[in-house]
Amino acid sequence: MKLYGFGPAASAQRVRIFLAEKGLDVPTEQLNVRDDDQFAAAFTAMNPFHCVPFLELDDGTVIAESVSICRYLEELHPEPALFGRTAVERAIIDMWLRRFELDGLVPMVHAVRNHVPMFAGKVVPGTRTDLPQLPAMVTRGKEMMEIFLGRVEPHIARNEFVAGPEFTIADITGFFAVRLTRVLEMDIAARYPAVAAWFAKVSARPTFQL
Structure with missing residues (x-):
């Protein structure tokens, strides 16, 4: 899988913190949204909402929205539990x-x-x-x-x-x-x-x- 983000963006930082709390390392590609990288045809096809972050899975599935990405990662790596256990x-x-x-x-x-x-x-x-x-x-x-x-x-x-x-x-x-x-x-x-x-x-x- 690969995560697409932009370092200064709060939405991307939310996922970065979540990953750090989990002790996870996901390959990340930086898109400079201030230079409109996210509007390139390839990235528009992946995420037509033109926001970061978004996560591309190995089968080509794309998950956007910070919390949705975090929920997916929680399912794969339930501990430490950041969405609860019961x-x-x-x-x-x-x-x-x-x-x-x-x-x-x-x-x-x-x-x-x-x-x-x-x-x-x-x-x-x-x-x-x-x-x-x-x-x-x-x-x-x-x-x-x-x-x-x-x-x-x-x-x-x-x-x-x-x-x-x-x-x-x-x-x-x-x-x-x-x-x-x-x-x-x-x-x-x-x-x-x-x-x-x-x-x-x-x-x-x-x-x-x-």
Whole structure:
């Protein structure tokens, strides 16, 4: 199998951290998405959504989307278990994974892409369009993240990690959602000290030294 990614891309970094936590080494080819490598015909045929990462299996099957790639690798290498071992563990981890992805990461991604000049013409991941960057999207994304962090704060205060006592895929996704608050200069430490402490703890893991 071969993994296609781009070092600075958060989506690719999520898989890289997952692999490191598993102690796995997968051959990787770097596509410079800033130079539009992903739009080449060969890569478009493999992944028409034009985003990284994506994983090409030995039989030619292509799996895109960070979490989908990680789920596949978890099936092949179940230990250490980052998606849980029991039905209850898997459900709880999936619940928090979805919460952090849908209510935290997605609003932050859209806010950042509508704020950072580098993403002009690229507000929709995997596209090159003339859609303008909208300041209202930045404001709404930050507002949504504030609501989300307010909900998460008491939970994190009672738990070692996002989904309970063990580090999981939910912590990887959560890390990238919270990290984007820095891009938007959101000061979360004072209002959400438990989230800030969790973020610092996860950031210190050897696998997170990006």
